[in-house]
Amino acid sequence: METTKGETRRGKDETKDEALPDFSGLPREIITDVFLRLPAKSVGRFRCVSKPYCSMLSDPGFAKRHLALALKKDSGCQKLVVPSRNLHSVDLDSIGDGCEGTMVLSGVKDHPKDGLESVSVDWVEMIGSSNGLVCVYSQKGSSNGFVCVYSPKGGAFLHNPTTGESKRIPESMLDIVHACRHFGFGFDTLTEDYKVLKFVASDEGYRSVDVYSLKTDSWKRISGLPYKRLGCNPGVHFNGAINWVVKLHKGHNPKRVVVAAFDLKTEKFRDIPCPDEVEDCKYLKAATLKGRLCLVYDSFDKHDDIWVMNEYGLESSWTKIRLSMSYRSMTPLWSAKNSEEVLLQLDGKFVLYNFECKTCRNLEFSNVTFRKMFVASTYEESLISPNSYGNA
Template identity: 45%
Template sequence: MMETAKGARRTDEYVEEEESRGDAPPEFPFLPPEMIREVLLRLPEKSIGRFRCVSKLFRSLSSDPAFAKAHLDLSLRNDAFPSGRRRLIVSYRHNLYTVDFDSVVDACDGIRDLGAVEILQSPVKSNVVSSCYREGYWVGVVGSCNGLVCTTNVAGDVFLFNLTTGESKRIPGVLDLLNLGTERVRNCGFGFGFHAITDDYKLVALVMGDVLNASVYSLKTDSWKRVGDSRYEYDDDDTNYDGVLVNGAIHWVARHRENGRRVVVAFDLTTEQFKDMAFPDEADECPHRVRGFQLHKLNGRLCMVYNCFEKHGDFWVMNEYGVASSWARVRISVSYSSMKPLCSVRNEEETLMELNGQLVLYNFRNDVSTSLVLKDAELRCVMAADTYIESLISPNQYGMA
């Protein structure tokens, strides 16, 4: 016992001596760094973040961009994303909130309150001058890929934000895209996606003016490239300016300049070229004076909903990508003026969606909807919502590995 106590005192004295010299104590001498790395790769992101405070070795290993990629690849390959790693991001005016996906799963069992946490250090919010904090001021969510969320605000800023690590990056040169000389500029829409072949995150900007100009930003090179295409013009009725990523391409609704025909425009992230996709045959039957369409994603498939001031009870889903005849009309029992499918729950038995400014669980089999409440958020409606997964991908170090 005396030897043990004496040994413990000697160990404490050794640690204190090492720390006083600025050196770290021995790092698990019986485990080589390679083995520690393999252990860390199999831990949740938040646990790894906490362990970075344990030792210099842990911090060095887990802060490596190659480690972040390997951690994400391993999780995706093993399909190891339990509900705790998937989260919602919700915007209301100038506030952003995150929602634990476990709350959504609980809602399937009748618990309708979702726990929401406000993101106090949002770069989109902090980068706007105080004069922008007025009625109608908003922040938006363009989309998310592999833990990086692309966000915008009314000041024209675009950020890539990792909500798990708190890192953010302001995309440079966005406002320069609007400097098109004498060309009349109406608006700018974005699309965000990951290109697996080049292992790069890309932001596509469509500048709607006299012609539709496109530019692509690469996170790897931190630069823009102009890939203009004047075959299309944006339809002012289709006010969903941000595109949706499906099957390696980003999609918008536009019209051909020659004949005014409405089409789905797909921008292929591999070829960086536009291609036309057929519109649903019956989609133009809306009798309302102001009518438009928005594109979303439902269980991995391209989906089109109405965007007008009137109520609708149907939408379209492209069951086989790129096949015009596979567009299928889906009718629901709830009328909507705005709708965005977010994700499926419990093996696609129910779908979480934004419906008329509220979060709703919809069961397509039973045609039953359940309204959900963000109990910890002071908001009257949902301005925008999206899902994201937790990861360690850094928007500031990507491409350095």
């Protein structure tokens, strides 16, 4: 059958869209393998080359393979993310150069596209990060750092700072969220699902927790918890669980201060006793230090020590480490490769502390205004999308 010129031109264009651009006749498998080895940021730029490239490089399966390879080879780009009225990120490799004195950092401004750029928010807070996704919430209205009331314009988000994609998390079973820092965020390797936890406060303490699943885009409630009090910080994702320091109601455990570890696979809590020496401390939080769970103070009094658990879950493996400096509130954030230097968020500032030499140097931001109480975090650049993950 004879075709018109318009039909011929349209057929050629469709063929061009379906095929990847020719790189010296390389097969598609080799082209894909090359992209799998590129940094996530670079791969993101190639999405703009053509529709076939955008389709291939946006595929959830490709994103998972890209992340797995980067984690296996430890070749990904790690970044520090600091919340203020927006998110500010800094390449962590740029601060571990061993120079002396104060280093001035310039953070790159970033924010979730789904909602935060179109409304005026009072502040952005970090909940946590996993596989390149950061979980944040925006505050509207008055807040003293401990209580947050969500407005229709505020809310919680899953956000990929590398790709700019975001997903607003639906409200949980309570419209008013008390003790908003009692959140946690992590990745369930069994079901390959991202989960957000939120403790529910009541007159009896914290007897329930709401669990959000990205795959189902819904919340469910787990009740019957024995917890009386929690600290004022999000849970830390470590060893397949989200960990908080909590105080138990009387009669549940001879040691009333424990690490409450929520197993993301079984969705059950396990209580890990804290050292006897911290039983009377009201302000303590869980963190991680060089691949180990640790306990650090978060109080008005000054301390010069931290506790490290050398074998996760084993009470007898708690070890005290004495520091050469005092602090009121401190969180280990990142460890430099092949170095004893650790990035610490210390009393509202950032320092690089050397555990071998017991020396430290200050880090300052040139373009970020911090609030008095904030939670920083780190993330690995990835192509994981919060919008398509459940359908992968």
